[in-house]
Amino acid sequence: MEPRTLVFFLREFFFPGGCGLCGTALLGPGEAWQGLCEPCRESLEAAGGTETPGRERCGRCGRPLISEQDRCLPCRERDDWNCESIRALYPYTGKYRKLLAAYKFEKNLGLGNFLARRLAGCCREFPDFTLVPVPPRPGKIRKAGWDQVEYLARRLKDEGLPVRRCLRRLSSQTQKKLDRRNRLKNLEGRFVLTGTAPRRALLIDDVMTTGATLEACAAALKKGGAEQVCGACLFYD
Template sequence: MSTVHDYRVDEWLRRALPGRCAFCLAATHGTLPWCQTCHLELPWNLPACPLCAEPQAGQGRGRPCGHCLRRQPAFAAARVPLRYLDELADLVRRFKFQASPRAGSVLLGLLVEALETAPRPDGLVAVPLHRRRARERGFDQAQWLARRLAVRLEIPLYTARRLRDTPSQRGLDRQHRRRNLRAAFGVESDLPERVALLDDVMTTGATFDALARACQQAGAQRVEAWAVARTPLP
């Protein structure tokens, strides 16, 4: 019930507030929170690896990257429309660390637009924070996005738990990230056949990989990784 209430409040705010672009503050037309110029100039994640959404350039555009060819992730595909750069990165930081509902609504709108033609999964699972970290931060950005996206797509939201308060992933390479997250997640309820995992930012995909394995143990047959932005290559 609270999810539907939150969504209705978001819609009311979106329609009631003056239409200004979230990036340049220029006037916008209609209800979109961005102007056409800024929308075109956003760091779109194209081309990208179809399996892990790693940004690509030069040869291999649109084909699985070397990491996925050596070790295919537990999830079947990744849908991550943007790169974590410039104004988009600033927007994510305002949402994640300042709990800005305006920034969150813009990110949600961009994600919904990117998923418009994607097949609908049978359920959605947010990448969970550990309870201690959620209390310290006072805000769970993935859960905020997932609750609203589930209403928009009219699909059920399932809950996963972080079983261990894992050390920060910052500064770790791909292999150490996977090791850090081994057996870190659990899903207590039975999951439907097709589920999508959701987070705000995807870095190497190690978190999604670990959560996808937990979802498969709970009955999911096909798991996709969804995020708003992908960290670019060094």
């Protein structure tokens, strides 16, 4: 057991936190480890798709389809996407938003354990792929204190999945204020390879907004020799 995991267990044993969604005290050791009471955990396990996208989900980005078939409108804009297929678990709305906030900002590692386990289900749909975590913005770690995607990557590795940290993000102006097209433009060349790109890479990220980050990472990996790049995210916006 990693020292970090041991610390987690000890802290939860002596100072048990509440459920990350409803706040109920977590009494069972399994509950504390996943940061959720049993009813909340069950409801989250029932929701969220890890299944291969069919008619209900876009075959590329994994978002639910409304009236379209096979692919959503933005994904039809081109057919040469570098990141060719994406799975995303939950919509970034309502209680799911709360879930990410508790994980990200309150550093609820129990929720991180739960989310990583759910994400592992997505990852297993891509056998022979090596997981590549999307690197954080420079300076972000200093500000937020930690890298929540890296935590997921560590847990996924614990689940027996291969992980390679071979990307670095160069500093860029903040993405939030830009529209979709400018985001794509702004992100081009913002990611560089720091190691060998796996032949088949599965990018790991927390939230997919426009998908521009995944696309830019995929472009860098392809430039470095990756043949196929896909992605797995916790939330889609």
